[in-house]
Amino acid sequence: MNLTLKIWRQKSANDKGKMVDYKVAGISEHMSFLEMMDVLNEQLINSGEEPVSFDHDCREGICGSCSMFINGEAHGPVKGTTTCQLHMRSFNDGDTIYIEPFRAKAFPVIKDLVVNRSSFDRIQHSGGFISVNTSGNTQDANATPIPKHDADLAMDAAACIGCGACVATCKNSSAMLFVGAKVSQYALLPQGQVEAKERAQNMVAQMDAEGFGNCTNTGACEVECPKGISLSNIARMNREFLSGAIK
């Protein structure tokens, strides 16, 4: 298929940036979206132009690196899918595709489609862990049985890949789905109980400090999340936050 691409080009963090038009031809429906971008970049290199920079790594939907806003949707039109797992069979010959970076105050653009998501890391530094040293002398792994239901819910929350689609999608650029998922994973496990109160307080405080917005329950984050992280994690975080605030 032949496509017109309208892509955000921005030389550096301080550059103003603009949409630029490109044409690509001979795209197979079996290609992934990023392989289509590879074709474009090969074309640009061969004509002596600078290729489009974009974050990507595992290309199997798990590392959370890829981060494009495609036709107004984080990771494009297919639900439950990262950009690297989006395939060109979801588009038609002759389509015009708009490709932009994830946009949020807390995700400044570095170059073209590459953004800085280190604000997510800093939220994790503020409490995204259980304080246990690597001694090898912790109790036996089966010493504390955990109800399967709780373990499964913790796993569902832990499935977050930290891509930032929730933030990019939210009209408030809120990171509450991301933070809610991490708080929930630990809140659901007995190992996480000891520090549960401080964790919710600290992570929320850092989230606010990074300039993420608040949640107004529109639920767009859940819709666009490639890993299907549930909104109920936000509710759980709010509960943890509130109960932590009451001394």
Next chain:
Amino acid sequence: MSTIDGKVPAGPIKDKWTTYKDKVNLVNPANKRNIDIIVVGTGLAGGSAAATLAEQGYNVKAFCYQDSPRRAHSIAAQGGINAAKNYQGDGDSTYRLFYDTVKGGDYRSREANVHRLAEVSTNIIDQCVAQGVPFARDYGGLLDNRSFGGVLVSRTFYAKGQTGQQLLLGAYSAMNRQIARGKIQMFNRHEMLDLVIVDGKARGIIARNLVTGEIERHSAHAVVLGTGGYGNVFFLSTNAMGSNTTAAWKTHKRGAYFANPCYTQIHPTCIPRSGDYQSKLTLMSESLRNDGRIWVPGRKEDVEAIRSGKLKPTEIAEENRDYYLERRYPAFGNLVPRDVASRAAKERCDAGFGVNATGEAVYLDFAAAIVRYGKEQALLKGENNATDARIKELGKEIVKAKYGNLFDMYKQITADNPYQTPMMIYPAVHYTMGGLWVDYNLMTSVQGCYAIGEANFSDHGANRLGASALMQGLADGYFVLPYTIGDYLSNDIRTGKISTDTPEFAEAEENVKQRLESLVGNNGTKSVDYYHKKLGNIMWNKCGMSRNEQGLKEAIAEIAELRDDFYKNVSVPGGAYELNQELEKAGRVADFLELGELFAKDALDRNESCGGHFREESVEVGGPQDGEALRDDENYAYVSAWEYKGKPSDAVLHKEELTFNDIKLTQRSYK
């Protein structure tokens, strides 16, 4: 040629590690505060090492090329992690895990290292649960296990099909705690481009800030590489796009021996290639072989009909299917080790029985498992008269619970529904058992430079068993390196801060800058990918699943020629001192173009078949093992450790003789 010493402690194998720990030199807590350690790579090995060393009090500087340590490629491991917990009471033990790993590695690993790995395996599970890793559990709330290839017990712990992700997030969380305390200084989007050696000891690295392009000097008392494997030398592999050998290769060029480069694992269950534009291959977890049956049509006419779309796989009668693994290996069936399963798939496809348009695919079929689980569920639910359709429905629910995300992934990529039609799979490059040579302390042949996880060579011999990579990464990082590095650093407590303002750092920095500038200033006409794909083709065709003398000699010549062409004609747009992804790729491919040649040279030297290394000249003839790989213990029971001498063709071979005191070497039979 000379022999080298792995520094394995004396004593009975089951006491070696305990005695070592009892006698090892320690660094007191106050002195640890004065010692800096650089850790490059933040996957399971690097991440766990960085966290543990910082917990102990060392000042850690950690580096990763990704935008966050959480994205290292360990994250993509699906199936699970082995540990000799024997929670299932099915006869597992430390010895059995040790034995399985040595046998699975086709008797080409270092016995003492493997035993240590098996010993600490149980600690890993305890540690991860304490960190909040959400492993799968049964209805009693206890940890669940599954079985992987090459073993007869269920010792694999898992977190859905995302075990690597969850273990990595565990290590990342431990890192976060130390980053918050200031004990780990984290350098995201940084790539190590050279090792700095001062007075014979590793004292730092030269790194490039990938955002600004700036070249930075970083010093430390020791350098740890957890930089993963080199599977991307094949261009197409299950590795991440950025996975590379640069840190390891630069260290090799600075004096570290590179061990067994030809040992590569070709994983049997990957989604087949669909076209030339393909940028990577996707693995389908080996855990699928617990329930999936692998087959191709037994009749050529059915193969033709399938390829032309006239017949569906579900329409082929049971008696016309060739479940070739069950036929050839009745004892292990679909759960033979990876190298055996991969070669068997290639054998059928080479014989003309491959089932897709390229002729390079076999079926992985869940129909039997769906019915088996469905019947069990119907019984449990008291539905004694359940229809076939109801049984299938019930069975699909169980299969979905076990492998749901893998099935979704398959469907997303291929647009086929594996609940209804068998998956198509084909082997792909997945893991490299070879890597930097290390002694029992995990130290490379450069003093003070350590290699852990996939970056070293030590534990998996010529073939790695499923779910053992995660085990090794975390064992090295959490439980082994923190002891062994202390022994070395105990001699460094009076050294004081290492200065970066020395001729050694200046030389290394200049070296890096020159290379980057020559790449961007090359004004060639061909893209980096052009060369990477060409290299991949040579590697796959001549150094892939099956190798012979002539092909390997051709590969050596062709790679050298391609490398010359690369330096003349590669085009790298943009500048050296800015974010430049093409430049990053160019540097990595340049190193692969050297490593590839050493790889072929090593494969040529090893005129035996062992594990993932199959030499056509060395096969069993006649008898029950006819056509199987033939190992040659008399001549090749050694580790090849190559020393760099200016170019790959001049590399000098050193040997570490492998001795097996606790396991008898036998023909590896899975029949």
